Amino acid sequence: AQSVTQLGSHVSVSEGALVLLRCNYSSSVPPYLFWYVQYPNQGLQLLLKYTTGATLVKGINGFEAEFKKSETSFHLTKPSAHMSDAAEYFCAVSTGGGADGLTFGKGTHLIIQP
Amino acid sequence: AAGVIQSPRHLIKEKRETATLKCYPIPRHDTVYWYQQGPGQDPQFLISFYEKMQSDKGSIPDRFSAQQFSDYHSELNMSSLELGDSALYFCASSLTSGGADQETQYFGPGTRLLVL
Numbered sequence: 001a002q003s004v005t006q007l008g009s010h011v012s013v014s015e016g017a018l019v020l021l022r023c024n025y026s027s028s029v030p031p032y033l034f035w036y037v038q039y040p041n042q043g044l045q046l047l048l049k050y051t052t053g054a055t056l057v058k059g060i061n062g063f064e065a066e067f068k069k070s071e072t073s074f075h076l077t078k079p080s081a082h083m084s085d086a087a088e089y090f091c092a093v094s095t096g097g098g099a100d101g102l103t104f105g106k107g108t109h110l111i112i113q114p
Numbered sequence: 115a116a117g118v119i120q121s122p123r124h125l126i127k128e129k130r131e132t133a134t135l136k137c138y139p140i141p142r143h144d145t146v147y148w149y150q151q152g153p154g155q156d157p158q159f160l161i162s163f164y165e166k167m168q169s170d171k172g173s174i175p176d177r178f179s180a181q182q183f184s185d186y187h188s189e190l191n192m193s194s195l196e197l198g199d200s201a202l203y204f205c206a207s208s209l210t211s212g213g214a215d216q217e218t219q220y221f222g223p224g225t226r227l228l229v230l
Contacts, residue, residue, distance in 0.1 A: 032217060034219075043204060043221045044157070044204065045221070051217070100170045101149075101160075101172045102147075104158075106156050107156050
């Protein structure tokens with residue numbers, strides 16, 4: 001079984017400031033980890049993923065995340081926030097066993113202050 | 115690039131009615147997943163199909179059933195609808211059988227179901 005914990009249901013940053021969204025996971029097998037973004041009344045868009053290999057992964061829109069096995073974490077960062085980054089962000093985990101459903105965290109609502 | 119297509123986008127039903135949601139995966143994807151997202155909630159996995167066979171099962175109510183057809187599209191059938199079934203229903207697809215992008219799920223725009 002796996003689970004995801006996202007610290008902070010709401011995160012507020014100023015435009016141009018660093019964005020840090022936290023995600024910790026629990027998995028009995030090596031996890032596949034994902035970050036998705038959801039804009040209001042829209043579907044889920046994949047930002048980035050970690051499956052195997054390089055632990056620092058880069059995604060779309062300037063986001064990146066680092067898989068840290070020792071900390072069971074997969075935090076999402078962006079050096080400089082933009083107003084268009086305001087959205088709901090979900091961290092998700094799967095076992096990578098093939099066709100397995102994703103387990104999502106509760107989500108973090110990112111607010112960008114002008 | 116082609117994305118996951120879901121229909122209808124919006125659906126209004128009465129209690130105890132039935133509903134059928136359709137999902138057309140990205141071309142050449144062999145796996146389909148269904149998720150339910152309640153208001154202000156995270157998506158909850160319902161069920162998945164790989165090569166037309168049920169693969170993984172989550173928190174899908176017994177009143178719901180789904181299948182994947184020979185052209186890989188999938189349908190989620192919901193019977194005896196309850197008020198609590200009002201939610202956004204997402205379909206996702208992936209290529210499970212190999213490649214660098216395997217098991218990455220791409221989501222459709224969702225079907226918003228309102229049960230009155």
